Amino acid sequence: MSDTVIEAPEFAKVTASYLTDGFTLRSWLLTTDHKRIAVLYLGTITIFFFVGGAAAALMRYNLIVPEGMIGSAETYNRLFTMHGVVMVWFFLIPAVPVTLGNFIVPLMIGARDLAFPKLNLISWYLFVFAGLVALYSLFVGGVDTGWTFYTPLTSAYSKGHVVATAVAIIIAGFSSIATGLNFIVTIHRLRAPGMTWYRMPVFLWSLYATSVILVMATPVLAMTLLLLAFERIFHIGVFDPALGGDPLLFQHLFWFYSHPAVYVMILPGFGVISEIIPAFSRKRIFGYKFIVWCSIAIGVISFLVWGHHMFVAGTSLYSALVFSILSYMVAVPSAIKVFNWIGTMHKGFIRFDAPMLYALGFIGLFTMGGLTGLFVAALAADVHLTQTYFVVAHFHYVMVGGMVSAFFAGLHFWWPKITGRMYPEMWGRAGAVIIFIGFNLTFFPQFILGYLGMPRRYHSYPPEFQVLNVLSSAGATILAAGYLLPLGYMTWSLFYGKRASANPWGATGLEWQTSSPPLTENFVTTPTVTEPPYNYPPPEVVQHHV
């Protein structure tokens, strides 16, 4: 068969799926199909990822020379604030839940849709609206307070568009609450017959814990930002000491949400990795019950550690001691998960497709990030390291090295299910390796910079820090290339990728028991579950056909 007739025979094989169920704009913009909504979300967060990424690129460009390549400090300050705001609220928090979660959760539990499909669509519109408000704020000049919005800088001194940005975040918060609520109710109420809690794949437990945090913590953020907006407009005086208020009150309220928020970001990533490692080790997950209860434990303990952002803020000694010990506690379940993933690989049959490479990269980078969290949880060490590039490196290792790698891992893993196409495998592996290398080159020097004393959020810096900054910026160009690569080949695969079978990886899980891509109603008949999750045959069966 010559190359010019690739399309025709393939098209003949196309069967109905959620993608062919209506081609009008209306059928997409008014859909209640969780799969279509997931795709809409995927497009939206990709845009935000690159907006936030562009800001990061400009920041690293600025830091090549000590006096700052971008002449204006104010521009730099607006860049790093928008980088934080966009990446936190418009990429990291939604990413896995609204794309992979929305698409896979109903399939994985054997349901035809989420509990509240119309609410799902509303959540997307809220998200888009929030994004437009944020972009508006950006275009009219942005905001220059840091994504943490500390008062009284934000309430009384900043000349940026604080209120517009706060409003955008509040609306995005409502979108998150809607998504979280939907997942919790779905997981409780729509499991297929026979799917008990302990037969659910870990991904579902992770999203459940994530959703509980979302619905409990986000309302507090909404109220905090509302109070901030009122403070700024009406000078009410809750946070401004000049008016009798307390700036630390803002910090407590803000971090009460924002610390659990970082677990909202990472827990879904843990869930993705927990699906990929067993699939590509062709072996049941090690310590299933420990892993699922660790997810719940992380969800609960995450609410108890917010004060570790305030060890030098002027809180009491007692508070510092309590938050430090609790912060060490919250690290334990994450450590257990890492050991369990490694235990899963033990005696497995490991393949190195792109999802697995990303997952292995995740384990390495997340472990490094998590270990450096131990540094900043140690009170006396934190005094030296806090507010420096050490902390910046720590959270980028967990957020970017961890979470973004997990997102890419999941995207590659479930790409055949979502699109019905395979991505080009060699490019996928190349991307994973480039990202791993570029990431380390970018962020490892920052640990050293931080220890040596370079503060964060600095537009310019003393000359002795230049070499490490240049190294970091050089790494950033490689990392950027690594992130642009999937944009290229994934898009290519939509048109020219090999058509995927229902279960190209031979993985367990109900989502793989239906076609790729699935029908709108997901399953022809609702499946009944009789087996534990990750029901791969044990090695002695595989090897000796026992």
Next chain:
Amino acid sequence: MRFWLPQATTSAAEVDYLILALLLTSCAILALVFGLILLYMIKYRAGSDIDRGVLADKTWRLEAAWTVATLLIFFGLFVWGADLYVRLFQPPPDALKIYVVGKQWMWKIEHQGGQREINALHLPVGRPIQLVMTSEDVIHDFSVPAFRIKHDVLPGRYETLWFEVNEPGTYHLFCTQFCGTGHSDMFGEVVAMPDPEYQNWLEQNGASETLAQAGQTLFMRYGCSGCHGGNGAGGSQSGSTVRAPALAGLYGSPVTLIDGSIVTADDLYIRDCILLPERRRVASYPPLMPSFAGQISEEDLLKIIAYIKSLTPEKQS
């Protein structure tokens, strides 16, 4: 280019040891994790035929073991970090106090003898120093990496930091809490020198009066003596019609407030009495103290407080 940071205080070395311990622990755990992953990637790759045997059945013992090990290591690190932090939190009573006022975008330093500096801090080596810090506007953070210390500087409050320098030299001073456009410009130098040189410096940069003397002038100019009496003797003594508490002997003493609680009259207490008197209503006195909020600058407040402090004889240690 520098890969090391000077250890300029008595606690800097201790902080570095803690960080080193954290680093070694992390490397050990990382070596374990990376090592096992690499080992399994090779040994258990799909194409490898080695006999994998049977999977272990009761794995909870292994799980419990590594959970307990993790908890123990983490607890050890917590105790080490907490112990050092507690010591860093509590300044020795005989520390030399120096006052710091942060504002957008500079550091103003005032020594008790009235010497003033901007973006520079001269210190003696070999004795404990306590910085008493406040901000005129937003939250800043006073950070000297070579000393391994930093602390947020808040408007409306006094925060303290203490250290003892043991290496003479010049060290970077940074602001490390984002405070607006000029945040990265709030850059200064801490100059530590042996005590004789420091005394020299104090004389050469001497002001015409000490903080306390300047405070006495302000005490009269703002009308405090009208109710509290000259020398803070108290309203009833000075023939004033207002019954105002005596300030002599006040600093450092316990005060009973109107709700029955007892607080110590420290710097922050006195500051609150001047700016937010309705928060610190003293038992058995009428609520007549007016608020001076917005009328006295942070630096003047420090001088007045220094004066009021001077009305209490120094306790012999």
Next chain:
Amino acid sequence: MSEASLTHEFQYSSARHQAETAISGMWLFLATEVLFFGALFLTWIYSRHWNQAGFDAGAQQTELAIGTINTVILVVSSFVYSAGVAFIEAGNSRRLIQCCAVAWALGVAFLILKFGIEWRDDFAKHLFPGPGFAVQGPLNGGARIFFVFYFLGTALHGLHMVGGLALVGWIILRARRGEFSPASYTPVIVVGLYWSFVDMVWIVLYPLIYLVGRGP
């Protein structure tokens, strides 16, 4: 209408399954609202701790009579709505409509008293914490913060009331179209949960605004 013939969305196994799920969803949503208002109440109480005298001075300027009448109105409204739920459970759609209408009217009465009369009076007495604020002197700061919470809290509650009125109105319209029966009246329950919750928020607001610090 027999249960077997009741329609339901395709992800549910039965109409009853969908109905129960809708109720769970509303409970979960109300839990998030507790955290939303909870953050406000926490900040309120914390601020009062540091500004007690000022807060008390502010509280004494509030209109206890209107506040108390409004509390009674809301409690009665919730009760009447619940009676409506009991009626439709027994099959009496007419009574359901009447109860909802009374509950709705009481809600409107609340809004008129609160915003039409009380807020108008508050503005006339210069109690809005802006320039020209009525309480001057040392208690100015605390009283201002009290009134900030007062206006913010009642405004947020009022917005939730307006949403509630829209929902109750929607129930009335659907009931008039004959959409509810003993076998199928879940939306009535779900809206009832929300309506009662808005009531509960007021039950916390009432003492915070009118009672605490008022004195003997």
